[in-house]
Amino acid sequence: MSRHDQYREEVAGRANVEDTPELVEYYGDLKRKGAGALWTVANKIEPWEPASSSVPMLWRYRDLRADVLRSLDLVTPEKAGRRVIYLDNPGRSDVAAAVGWIYAGLQVMRPGERASAHRHSASAIRFIMEGSGAYTVVDGHKMTLGANDFVLTPNGTWHEHAVSEDGSECIWQDGLDIPFVNAMEANFYEVHPDLQQAVTHPVNDMTRTWGNPGLKPGGGKWEKGYSPLFKYEWDRTHEALHNLAGVCDGSPHDGILMEYVNPVTNGPVMQTMGASMQMLRPGEKTKAHRHTGSYLYQVCKGSGHSVINGQRFDWNERDIFCVPSWAWHEHANASASEEACLFCLNDLPVMRALGLYREEALAENDGHQPVTV
Amino acid sequence: MSRHDQYREEVAGRANVEDTPELVEYYGDLKRKGAGALWTVANKIEPWEPASSSVPMLWRYRDLRADVLRSLDLVTPEKAGRRVIYLDNPGRSDVAAAVGWIYAGLQVMRPGERASAHRHSASAIRFIMEGSGAYTVVDGHKMTLGANDFVLTPNGTWHEHAVSEDGSECIWQDGLDIPFVNAMEANFYEVHPDLQQAVTHPVNDMTRTWGNPGLKPGGGKWEKGYSPLFKYEWDRTHEALHNLAGVCDGSPHDGILMEYVNPVTNGPVMQTMGASMQMLRPGEKTKAHRHTGSYLYQVCKGSGHSVINGQRFDWNERDIFCVPSWAWHEHANASASEEACLFCLNDLPVMRALGLYREEALAENDGHQPVTV
Amino acid sequence: MSRHDQYREEVAGRANVEDTPELVEYYGDLKRKGAGALWTVANKIEPWEPASSSVPMLWRYRDLRADVLRSLDLVTPEKAGRRVIYLDNPGRSDVAAAVGWIYAGLQVMRPGERASAHRHSASAIRFIMEGSGAYTVVDGHKMTLGANDFVLTPNGTWHEHAVSEDGSECIWQDGLDIPFVNAMEANFYEVHPDLQQAVTHPVNDMTRTWGNPGLKPGGGKWEKGYSPLFKYEWDRTHEALHNLAGVCDGSPHDGILMEYVNPVTNGPVMQTMGASMQMLRPGEKTKAHRHTGSYLYQVCKGSGHSVINGQRFDWNERDIFCVPSWAWHEHANASASEEACLFCLNDLPVMRALGLYREEALAENDGHQPVTV
Amino acid sequence: MSRHDQYREEVAGRANVEDTPELVEYYGDLKRKGAGALWTVANKIEPWEPASSSVPMLWRYRDLRADVLRSLDLVTPEKAGRRVIYLDNPGRSDVAAAVGWIYAGLQVMRPGERASAHRHSASAIRFIMEGSGAYTVVDGHKMTLGANDFVLTPNGTWHEHAVSEDGSECIWQDGLDIPFVNAMEANFYEVHPDLQQAVTHPVNDMTRTWGNPGLKPGGGKWEKGYSPLFKYEWDRTHEALHNLAGVCDGSPHDGILMEYVNPVTNGPVMQTMGASMQMLRPGEKTKAHRHTGSYLYQVCKGSGHSVINGQRFDWNERDIFCVPSWAWHEHANASASEEACLFCLNDLPVMRALGLYREEALAENDGHQPVTV
Numbered sequence A, B, C, D: 001m002s003r004h005d006q007y008r009e010e011v012a013g014r015a016n017v018e019d020t021p022e023l024v025e026y027y028g029d030l031k032r033k034g035a036g037a038l039w040t041v042a043n044k045i046e047p048w049e050p051a052s053s054s055v056p057m058l059w060r061y062r063d064l065r066a067d068v069l070r071s072l073d074l075v076t077p078e079k080a081g082r083r084v085i086y087l088d089n090p091g092r093s094d095v096a097a098a099v100g101w102i103y104a105g106l107q108v109m110r111p112g113e114r115a116s117a118h119r120h121s122a123s124a125i126r127f128i129m130e131g132s133g134a135y136t137v138v139d140g141h142k143m144t145l146g147a148n149d150f151v152l153t154p155n156g157t158w159h160e161h162a163v164s165e166d167g168s169e170c171i172w173q174d175g176l177d178i179p180f181v182n183a184m185e186a187n188f189y190e191v192h193p194d195l196q197q198a199v200t201h202p203v204n205d206m207t208r209t210w211g212n213p214g215l216k217p218g219g220g221k222w223e224k225g226y227s228p229l230f231k232y233e234w235d236r237t238h239e240a241l242h243n244l245a246g247v248c249d250g251s252p253h254d255g256i257l258m259e260y261v262n263p264v265t266n267g268p269v270m271q272t273m274g275a276s277m278q279m280l281r282p283g284e285k286t287k288a289h290r291h292t293g294s295y296l297y298q299v300c301k302g303s304g305h306s307v308i309n310g311q312r313f314d315w316n317e318r319d320i321f322c323v324p325s326w327a328w329h330e331h332a333n334a335s336a337s338e339e340a341c342l343f344c345l346n347d348l349p350v351m352r353a354l355g356l357y358r359e360e361a362l363a364e365n366d367g368h369q370p371v372t373v
Ligand SMILES: [Fe+2]
Pocket: A118, A119, A120, A124, A153, A159
């Protein structure tokens, strides 16, 4: 940077200092002492509002699926660790994020394969896209998984994914806060000493113990930072959406939306990542709003489109798209007869825990953005 | 009380003062000033351990049912307010309690009847025993109720019970903290200005909104001191007991027990009254323990017996029995092939919130009491 | 009770059933089965508003002080346990309470005396009235105490009171929730196996560790149900009242009032008993209000009067008076030049934790009660 | 990046895939679709443990002070907004951070100057280094400030700094989470419509209301995400350190340390930034440990040195130094007779709220690092 006055603004209360030879020399002097003059960067580091470095975009499943499957032949699990194609947002390539500080990848596994057990400070959500027989072991608890189910592998838990011998090739979406935990300089990684862990509890015991609405096991205690309901099932979620749809109007911005929660706290499923599932009713078209936080959607059912910062993205089942922080967005179901369902992975728990969440509805044009692209 | 030294104990640290003429005169002098000498009552008011004034007892449904039904003809709802036979523990007649500070009554209502709407500081649980078509309206929310379902009418909520025209005669158990709230000198009562309230929400909206395990409605807030899940259903509870039974051994004292909770806090359904449902598996016989708090059981399914402070009580479906504070108790299922289920109403939320809960297992005799009566 | 219809009310929604021979026979039949007809007691147990059984009253210190001192010669600590004159509200003699469920007594101790160590489920506040050299040991922490200081001896803590050899005769007020804990049937009592406990921490360590505003000890954890600040000192309290008086108008009902709190939770000092100190500024006369809960005041400074349910009570330093639940009350400082300070012991933590607190200001007569007595 | 296999590791469970022409073509294909192969970056983004990008360093006050003062003549407040020299860690120049995601600057102001009022989502701590007459207005509350006092200007509050006419030139350290809030893409900035705000409360009212240990104002409510104690004073902090030193041994790693807390929650003063003050007693030399989170120290009193990741930094009063995440560090007081005090600004609240805090003591060499530089 040769000039130091490129961020000047002519607004009372903002920095507006022109470079002079004396000042430039002063700046150089400061630089040598590990310092700088705030007014040269103040307007840059104190923006009027957020401008995300993430690019709104959509990943078409029909484009990526073949690549994902091809990895089965290109690399072995032993060499690759995991066969995963990750989503690489052009604005976030430096941190391998799909949007904001969220990593996402599509992983494939053959029947009978079982990944090596490990743990890390990053937290993950594994959301099943296709195939049968998938299961995951988390700290000795084995959970079986079908399409649109997901499992948590929270910060610090031993975990490993697998597909049973009698299953089929499975593809799922991994969502992790790896970029965030790296940015916080707090990521630790450990391979399990035995490379596999023992299953020490009955299958699906956590959902059977903690997944009963309005009931808790007598004497049961759970004080960890994440949900004891390690697995969230599609059937119950889908039923819940219809339960809710029958008794309320829903949100003008999201239709019928349920947040996945830790049943012990009614808070987020993990401390750093949240998730929700929403239903756009037949013909439903929502109004635009924007909010802080980063959001990665996967289409679980139906087809439609979303307008993000004025750009239209048409989506079909299994497509994935992102909404960056403070980007305007609205959704529309393409069908007049079928519902559409969107799964959303996000960092809302971080935004809320730290007081950084803010939201705004679009006032103009009856709440709809002009589509510019 | 003519003597003042009746509570003497010969133990270091305890009061042991004999009456003398001088002291008795002193006591009289204090009495006139609205005072007394602590050592005359210290050992009485600081007992070594609780001795409940409630009597362990069982109310047989086959004894009471006819009396309950008879009230249909004896009094009108207009005159009686509600046709209720209340359980009158001989040790607690002064406060009309079934056990401790808990009131309980059996109420009956004909199809087409609807009680007048009112509210009070006491909190209630209405647990359906027999009949069809029962429903309750709480603050504008209408809930339909079947056998073994229950509804909350918490402190301060407008409420009214009814049976629909196409239903049958209904009998239910009312459980309230009336004696406790009276003892706390905090009870207020109000009749609804219109004697009936309007139903302002879709039927059963609260269970459909808040009764989805691991999910909460987007943007939904609930900050009241009681559960938004106004109704708790038997089907889901029964299923939950079996879910839990499949993945854990249960408690040596209670078999398979689930506590009813507020899904927002995972705490009790109301601030002053809690409830649980437990299953004694075929042939199950639990070990004795004792704890503070007062407990009122209703047999929802099966038959068996409980031993309470050495006294055996045999029970059948719909019988009600109580366990006073700090009374030893153990339960047994009479059947080797059928499960038995016990609903329990209690003041555990009070004991826990105030740090007064204490528990002890019976060490001797492999955990079983000698049956003395 | 020969009649069963003594509580009849001619109000829609209330019970209004006249005794008939058939009904009286029915009632007798129910009685034999341990039951009763709700409509015979409904209006009694569901009052329109609380009517406290406690009598508003004032205990004059100049009346009681001599009696307290006389106990020094009348009984030995070995025989009496403690030399205490307790306040015996005529409406609460059955439970030895000063008001509601609160016990209070005046205790006296000679220099060099040390009570035997014990613990119980009841929680206590020891508030120093006169004398020097008093100290208390709580779970190994020794706290020194001067006039208007108080110490907590919470539920379950080992404790013992003493006066050092170089002190003077000390009189203090004990306030306990004994009647409440007994009513809850949850009181346990234990004498220390050694009759005395060792002092295992530096003197006053808890106030030095936890009594620093806006600061907590690095790595310090405190998760018990009571305040780690075992002692609350008059100097700091008095200073706080003046701090607050300088920056706010105070309450129309209480003048300048500070609640004693647990610094870790900002909640009450113990789960079952709370305390506050309030200052009536020179010439201040508050307006009447009423609220649920029971309150016992001690005059720490100045003189004045309170009007309680229309009855005027004039008070001087060290006098004690009570305000029963839902009783109207207002206070006045008699001096135009000196402040008056009132210490208040109460069961607000219970009322608040259980959702039973309610408050109302007197609307008529500019907020002042007509004085009827 | 021309090669894709630069992060290979020969460890079971880690990625170890060599580039082949086929794979490289595959990678290019993925890139065009906004995707990548995880195994090419897995070992990079899942490190074994954190390696901070921040450089441990010390800013000598005697070096920077002249530069800070020089800014008084170089720029006007109108043009510069604020005259601030910020600390520019060479590893964090891209985000203008002193360490991790923490910004810090030294600001200077002449008597009679008053900055323009504004607000932003970033939260700040203003810690006074020298001069008299400094004050800050936060949401209408004016706080006066002396050396080693600090004031909070939390997320979303209107604020402005000033020096009174009768004061002297003041220098203070600003500490903000600007880089973090920018990284979270959640920063908003607003200039006050009047450029100045009115003082609407008595001076220092918040410390007088909320700064009384173990006491809270009657009826006082505070539910914001930051401390109502806007100002933390040196005198009380210093006294607290000595209070604590008198009754405990302190920490082997930190000597006598007090954390500044929100008195309502006992949690951090703001949701995203915390602070502590610690005293190294005469001759004290602590043992090394490391933990996640970023830390910026200012020397308030005394002199000594710290060893950070094996590098020794000698410090004197007002010097500032940083400890990056997971860097080993230990401190030593140079004096055998005088205490040394260190103020520390950090992001511990973030690390703790999100479950990312981890700590480790140095086991070897009696807890002391070999000094390599
Ligand atoms: Fe993993």
